[in-house]
Amino acid sequence: MASDTIPQILPAHEGNALARRGLMLILSSPSGAGKTTIARMLLEKDPHIRNSVSCTTRAPRPGEVDGRDYHFVSQDQFDRMADEGEFLEWAHVFGKSYGTPKAQVKSGLKAGQDYLFDIDWQGTQQLYQKLERDVVRVFLLPPSIDELRRRLTGRGTDSAEVIAARMERARSEISHWDGYDYVVVNDDIGHCFEKVKQILAAERLRRARQTGLIGFVRNLMEPDESAPGAP
Numbered sequence: 010m011a012s013d014t015i016p017q018i019l020p021a022h023e024g025n026a027l028a029r030r031g032l033m034l035i036l037s038s039p040s041g042a043g044k045t046t047i048a049r050m051l052l053e054k055d056p057h058i059r060n061s062v063s064c065t066t067r068a069p070r071p072g073e074v075d076g077r078d079y080h081f082v083s084q085d086q087f088d089r090m091a092d093e094g095e096f097l098e099w100a101h102v103f104g105k106s107y108g109t110p111k112a113q114v115k116s117g118l119k120a121g122q123d124y125l126f127d128i129d130w131q132g133t134q135q136l137y138q139k140l141e142r143d144v145v146r147v148f149l150l151p152p153s154i155d156e157l158r159r160r161l162t163g164r165g166t167d168s169a170e171v172i173a174a175r176m177e178r179a180r181s182e183i184s185h186w187d188g189y190d191y192v193v194v195n196d197d198i199g200h201c202f203e204k205v206k207q208i209l210a211a212e213r214l215r216r217a218r219q220t221g222l223i224g225f226v227r228n229l230m231e232p233d234e235s236a237p238g239a240p
């Protein structure tokens with residue numbers, strides 16, 4: 010295992026004292042603060058977390074790949090999927106529709122699979138209402154509003170009009186910061202990534218997720234029949 014690979018507790022299977030339930034790591038932030046960048050770093054370094062690929066009605070940006078970055082769908086397709094209950098959550102963001110497909114998240118969690126979600130505060134609230142115990146909510150803040158504008162402009166993927174709309178919405182996005190379990194300022198990308206890694210590592214160790222511990226602890230607490238003087 011490479012030294013910078015992120016360790017995790019083993020996936021759940023019967024008889025494994027280290028088995029655990031998967032978790033849902035949510036990254037939210039105002040547009041341009043860096044959640045896609047952090048998400049990509051995490052997915053590259055950590056083989057135990059899988060990306061939840063959202064559906065969206067917005068057009069692909071240069072370099073974005075259908076099925077990897079998003080499932081790019083028409084408004085009709087999106088509406089049909091929403092009507093048929095195919096989303097775990099969905100919301101309108103910047104005048105477009107975005108939704109998290111149900112796929113195998115629920116069965117995956119049971120099998121110990123972790124999932125990463127790059128979604129906004131509306132989706133976060135919906136996932137928290139449905140799957141509270143599995144959700145870990147992380148909000149990223151930019152170091153300043155000027156730096157946020159610089160990042161959106163420097164990304165070079167959006168028109169001046171789109172950037173203006175996203176800047177306009179940034180303050181209202183930031184106002185939802187207190188609906189999250191963790192808040193990290195994304196100043197230096199390396200430091201920010203380290204903090205998100207630490208959050209993930211600690212959350213994986215939560216007692217409630219460590220389903221394999223029940224049997225393990227029960228065994229540890231059995232009277233020791235081989236001890237000298239035992240009946």
Ligand SMILES: Nc1ncnc2c1ncn2[C@@H]1O[C@H](COP(=O)(O)OP(=O)(O)OP(=O)(O)O)[C@@H](O)[C@H]1O
Pocket residue numbers: 038039040041042043044045046047160161163164195196197198199201
């Ligand atoms: N700590 C950082 N320092 C400097 N630049 C950064 C940092 N983090 C991200 N960036 C850059 O800022 C730009 C926006 O980042 P990114 O696309 O990850 O934001 P986002 O929050 O996912 O935005 P959106 O919600 O619009 O998808 C990118 O060009 C990225 O390379």
Ligand SMILES: Nc1nc2c(ncn2[C@@H]2O[C@H](COP(=O)(O)O)[C@@H](O)[C@H]2O)c(=O)[nH]1
Pocket residue numbers: 037038039040063064067098099100102103107108109127128129130131132133
């Ligand atoms: N509620 C949801 N929000 C989502 C989902 N997928 C992405 N998003 C959020 O939308 C904005 C804009 O994203 P962009 O890629 O167009 O810049 C950003 O805040 C994302 O986090 C989703 O499935 N549900």
